Amino acid sequence: MKLTDLNPVWTTPLGGREPNGVRILVIDCPCLRGHRRRIPLGQPGMSSFTDGDTGVYVWQCSSYDLASMTLYPSLDFGCWHGHMKNGATIRVGGTEPVKPS
């Protein structure tokens, strides 16, 4: 599934609850059960890390380009676990849900 099909929007960190200096990507959860996910992203090329002040995990991203973005490591939302690679999701251990058209 393409990242751009998950209704992505950029937003800013929640002060005090998410680290400053990151971008937050909000997408439909790839499980397609109707919830949204917030993904904190470091600057392109930065390694992933856990923010010391908030305890929030920040993913490594290849770029801010939604059409080609690769995130590291994988995303594990519980309901869906997989990779974001070259702007598309790759589910681990199952087939992707199909988005109704």
Ligand SMILES: [Zn+2]
């Ligand atoms: Zn989900």
